[in-house]
Amino acid sequence: MLSRAKIRQFLFGARTVSDKRWQQRSPGVYVFNYHRIGDARFSEFDPNVFSCTSEQFEQHLRFYKQEFTVVNESELLSLLDSNKPITKPYALITFDDGYIDSYQHAFPLLKKHDLSAVFFVVTEYTDGGSFAWWDEVAWLVKHCQLSQLKLEHWPDAVDLTGKNETQNIRKVLYAFKADQQFSMDEKLAQLRVICKAPVLPGSNSLFANWQQLKEMADAGMTIGSHTQSHPILAHLTPQQQRIELHESRIFIQDQLSNSVSMLAYPVGRTDSFTEQTQEMAKQCGYRLAFSFMNGINTKLTEQSAYSLKRISVDGNKSVDSLKVQVMALHDKLAR
Template identity: 45%
Template sequence: MDYKADLFKYSGLGWLTWKFRPNGLYGFNYHRIGEPDDTQFDPNLFSCSAEQFETHLAFYKRNFDVISSDELIALMRNDTPIKERLAIITFDDGYQDNYQYAYPLLKAAGLPSTFFIATDFIDKPTVPWWDEIAWLLKNTQVDYELLRKWQLPINWPNSSITEQIRMMLRYMKQNHRVSMPQKLAQLRQACGIAENAITVSESLFMDWDMLREVQANGVSIGSQTCSHQILSHLTEQQQAREIVESKRRLEEQLNTTISTFAYPVGGESTYNETTTNLLRKSGYQLAFTFLHNSCNNILENRFELPRFSVDNQCTVDDLKFNICKNMLNQKLSPYVKDNNLSGLYQDK
């Protein structure tokens, strides 16, 4: 049974939920645009194809007032009540396919967006830790038994490589006792692969000239730290370096004021009070999470603005479903629990 089809086409509940969705800010975040089967790295990062992204933009234009980060900052500063449905379109990490595919479509549609950039990947082109993890799992000859010390799930051997990568990344993100460089070194050893074994013909990420071009044509630039490490796993001094230095580098190269920030990984456990205090002291005005919700008080939530993560070759129906599922889980969770209707909201 396709629960998405049931929710929107048959029960009528989805249609009513969508029709009466509240006013507020709806954030939609992307990572990569393209085909996941074409990459030697993490396929889970591909939000959708270029063709799908074009349909998303038309959907946003029909259903929301799409605003820029500068307009959002103005709403925050004036503490303006939100009496309409607003949307902000963002991209994390700064992959080159954002420039190649997303940027021309955004420009053609006349829609603003914000690209959040991890500056180390621009200054020192390299393969980021999550893509290296994916590459290691795709290329290792080591069997399951030798990898068991990573506390892998029982179903690991029977899972697809895409799912194995997702499981390993979840473990690596949650394990805060060891630094990411140390975890990578341990995984390389476990996989039997040397440190510098990965070769790429060109950088995965945009360069400074690309960022200057998109900035001149409707794309705002924000920071996503220097090295994209999970901030709550770092000391205060390490967090300060990631937050302050990335801002300084972007402002120096792009001749602009950097006022927005996106937390790497973005869940509520990936940042802490130290993080938000550092953002405030450093002059940031807004910070974005991956808390799936809408928001109608920007000032109150300015360092925890929610966004819906656009993933898994997402269609327009998926976008609507994710918004409605979140609303239903929040509004009807006691009823769902009491009446054993939880299956209706599962993303199968």
Template identity: 40%
Template sequence: MGARMLTNVKHAVGRYIANAVLPNGLYCFNYHRIGEASLTEYDPNVFSCDEANFSEHMEYIKQHFTIITLDDISIILNGKIRDKRYALITFDDGYIDNYTKAFPILLENKISATFFLATNFMNNAEIPWWDRIAYLVRHAQVDEIKLNNWPDSITLSKEDVPTSIRKVLDVVKINNGSTIEEILIELEQKLQIPDSKLMDQEPLFMTWDMAREMSAAGMEFGSQTCSHRIMSHLRIEEQDYEAKTSKELIEKELNTSIKAFAYPVGGKDSFTPETVKIIKKYYQISFSFISGINTSKNLDEFCIERISVDSNCNATQLSHKLLKLLLRKVHKSVWK
């Protein structure tokens, strides 16, 4: 048996096992960008997969899950979460390729997805802080960087730019007392960027007209704040402003009611109990970026876990990821 055939058999067996043992519950598949990560001047790590793999994912999810919309969530959370294997498709940030590449595939498969928008970026009003940082790291004139509040320096590799970008962003996401604006200024200085003006490229984010077209076609929308700054890094008044203002603007532009929120960055340290209190004032549910399968009948509807789709995985690899999440969940419950 050739190596390629053996690999195909292993993938098929792994996919079969995953589909056979995955429990009923709510699976929230989360995407960011769709396209070729190698072609961007900005952060390649926010690319979930290319169009071919996204299309394959949708076919796989249609085959093995009951796909739902935000309107179904309240019913499912009301004691029915274990009735079926449910899938919710979500997108964060509102990149333009969500419209140009993902939207046609969703229509072709008759799937409604939920898009969480950071309103400051709509109509390409501004480039987000993580993409600005990625651009600066990509064009760095030094081999090492350490900002004032960082505990250690980071080595920058020209041979592996995506990893260098990820390392810098991982440190930035830790609240070290500096604002994003202060970090950007310091990075520009210490990376010795010859021209701090970002390249004039194709628009990064969708327009309100695109979002209106998607909404009319059955896509749903939620908020991911105005600026996509990490909520736990902000004062209470700033968090309230971000949650309230973004909701009001999306509702005005799309002429629809917004009930769902996704925490920017979304890890366990990116929002606090105070953040949740604010979100409860304006929204019915909210989503984290904590990785997991939602199976508990006592699920916290303001910390719904999601499954990050990344690394340009194919459908078989996605099924393996689900199996690993299940094994981790079982392991945690056994050792509680």
């Protein structure tokens, strides 16, 4: 006869991971990735970039400390330089985009638990006042009265009649990212005209500023580059890519008087950067570069160092759900 747990697992999928299975997980570098900490329901901007609340983030930190050897930048670089096989599960905590909540919510909790994380910042956003293109797209969709949206050159319109606003925003963003014909600025300009939305609120920046980032770096956090303007690098010419990678690195180094060795590719999917991008990252002086591809890094070598995989923490996950997510990725390794 099937146990209750087995029946539940059959009906609803695996909701928990047994201790025995968890302990058998592979050695490797498990890179957990966050965007915003907070409650998406109270934001006027893109709800899809909220990872979890502060309370959940603190539970995650306890979990990482208990179940992994949490490494900082220099420990990860030593692991890379050692050229030895990875023998146990390591965790690296990363944040993309450099939102103000990285400073307000994540940083105090990391300090409280004596942990370090890597914050990948977009240098044009950290100067204050500027909105990220995906946040402006979300703002425009939220205020758009149309039942469908279509830039002139798009083959298909995006249907906005669905009741789920988060889903509608995601669909428009998907079309936005897939469109290589125009730059982000040009597409935004077209969308502003079509949506007839009110002007964006101008006062407070959504991003951490240099004073705050300096305070974080001085307290042991790492500030990495997420480029100058968060473009999809694969859509740019080699020269434009080099400028995004090089200038952002130099700018952060000048602001913080620290060497910058880590990069996260904007959007980070397989089609968002190329082998040439990886080569350029290396030439620009980065030692490690992170994608947004889901997975566990069982090796850390010169070859793998420029397309490292990450585990996206989103959707307000509990520790149990996070374990399920990690084990699903782990099972992929065996296939």
